[in-house]
Amino acid sequence: QLNTTFYSNTCPNVSSIVRTVIQQALQSDPRIGASLIRLHFHDCFVQGCDGSILLDNSGTIQSEKDAAPNTNSTRGFDVVDNIKTAVENSCPDVVSCADILALSAESSVSLAGGPSWNVLLGRRDSTTANQAGANASIPSPFESLNNLTAKFSAVGLNNITDLVALSGAHTFGRAQCRLFSNRLYNFSGTGNPDPTLNTTYLVTLRQICPQNGSGFVVTNLDPTTPNTFDNTYFSNLQTNRGLLQSDQELFSTTGAPTISIVNQFSSNQSAFFQSFVQSMINMGNISPLTGSNGQIRSNCRRVNGS
Numbered sequence: 033q034l035n036t037t038f039y040s041n042t043c044p045n046v047s048s049i050v051r052t053v054i055q056q057a058l059q060s061d062p063r064i065g066a067s068l069i070r071l072h073f074h075d076c077f078v079q080g081c082d083g084s085i086l087l088d089n090s091g092t093i094q095s096e097k098d099a100a101p102n103t104n105s106t107r108g109f110d111v112v113d114n115i116k117t118a119v120e121n122s123c124p125d126v127v128s129c130a131d132i133l134a135l136s137a138e139s140s141v142s143l144a145g146g147p148s149w150n151v152l153l154g155r156r157d158s159t160t161a162n163q164a165g166a167n168a169s170i171p172s173p174f175e176s177l178n179n180l181t182a183k184f185s186a187v188g189l190n191n192i193t194d195l196v197a198l199s200g201a202h203t204f205g206r207a208q209c210r211l212f213s214n215r216l217y218n219f220s221g222t223g224n225p226d227p228t229l230n231t232t233y234l235v236t237l238r239q240i241c242p243q244n245g246s247g248f249v250v251t252n253l254d255p256t257t258p259n260t261f262d263n264t265y266f267s268n269l270q271t272n273r274g275l276l277q278s279d280q281e282l283f284s285t286t287g288a289p290t291i292s293i294v295n296q297f298s299s300n301q302s303a304f305f306q307s308f309v310q311s312m313i314n315m316g317n318i319s320p321l322t323g324s325n326g327q328i329r330s331n332c333r334r335v336n337g338s
C-alpha cells in the first residue's frame with residue numbers, strides 16, 4: 033500500500049530536506065538521530081505508524097508523550113517541528129508527520145554510518161492518540177524475552193529476527209540509570225548484581241549510577257561505539273555488555289532462538305544491516321492510515337482545526 037515514490041510529484045526533495053535538518057541538529061546534539069528513530073518505533077507500536085506520538089495534550093487528546101515509556105524519556109519533538117516547518121516551506125500540506133518520522137529514522141541511521149534504504153511512504157496522520165495503548169504496547173526494559181517477543185508479535189512482528197535486528201538500534205543513543213540500575217545492586221531481590229552483567233562494565237556503571245544518585249543521569253547504550261550505527265551492540269552482548277536487561281536477554285536467555293541471531297549479526301555486519309533494513313520496513317508497515325483515512329496535519333502536535 034505504501035510506496036517509495038509517493039511524493040515524487042508533490043514533494044520530490046522531501047528526503048533531502050529531512051536529512052539536511054537532521055544533519056544540522058547533529059552538529060549540536062550527537063544523540064538526536066537515536067532519539068528520532070526511537071520516536072518512529074514508539075509511534076508504530078501504538079495505533080500503527082500514524083504520528084499519534086506527536087500529538088500534544090488538548091481537550092480531546094491524552095498525549096502518548098505522558099505514557100510511562102515516553103515521559104521524561106522520548107525527545108526530539110522540537111527537531112520534528114523543525115523538519116515539518118522546512119518541509120511545509122517547500123511543499124505545503126502534502127507530507128504527513130508519520131512519514132516524517134519514517135524518513136527521519138532512515139536519515140538518522142545512514143548519517144550515523146548505518147545502511148540507507150528507500151523508505152516506503154504514503155502514511156497519513158491520526159486524529160487520535162492512545163496513551164493507555166502506549167503504556168500497554170511499548171516493551172519495557174524489565175521484561176522477559178518471552179514478553180518482548182509477545183509485544184512484537186502483537187503488532188505483527190512475528191519473526192524473532194525482527195526483535196533482534198531492531199534491538200540493534202541500541203547501537204547508538206543513551207539510557208537513564210533508572211532504567212537499568214536494578215541490575216547493578218539488587219537484581220530481582222537477590223542483593224547482588226545481575227549475574228549476566230560483565231563485572232568490569234558493572235564497576236563503570238556503578239560509578240555512573242551510584243545507589244543514591246539521580247536516576248535521570250544517562251549513559252551510552254553501546255559502550256564501544258556510542259554514536260556509530262554498527263554491529264558492536266551484538267559483540268557487546270557476547271561479552272555481557274548489554275546495558276538494559278532486555279538487551280542482554282537476547283543472548284543470555286538459556287536456549288533462546290535469539291542467541292544464534294546475535295552471533296550471526298556480531299560476526300557479519302552486512303547481515304545485520306540487511307536484516308535491520310527489512311525489519312525497519314516491516315515496522316514501518318504497521319497499520320498505516322492511507323487513502324482518505326486520517327489527515328495531513330499542518331502542525332505535528334495538533335489535529336487540524338483544533
Ligand code: HEM
Nearest residue numbers: 066067070073105171172173198201205206207208211278
Ligand atoms: C526490544 C524492546 C525495546 C526495549 C525494551 C527498549 C527500551 C529502551 C529504553 C529503556 C531506552 C532508554 C530510554 C531512556 O533512558 O530514556 C531506549 C532507548 C533507545 N531505544 Fe529502545 N527499546 C526497545 C526496542 C527499540 C527499537 C525497536 C528501536 C528502534 C528501532 C529502539 C531504539 C532506541 C534508541 C535509538 C534509543 C536511544 C534514544 C536516545 O538516546 O534518545 N529501541 N530503549
Ligand SMILES: [Ca+2]
Nearest residue numbers: 075078080084
Ligand atoms: Ca502511532
Ligand SMILES: [Ca+2]
Nearest residue numbers: 203254257260
Ligand atoms: Ca555503535
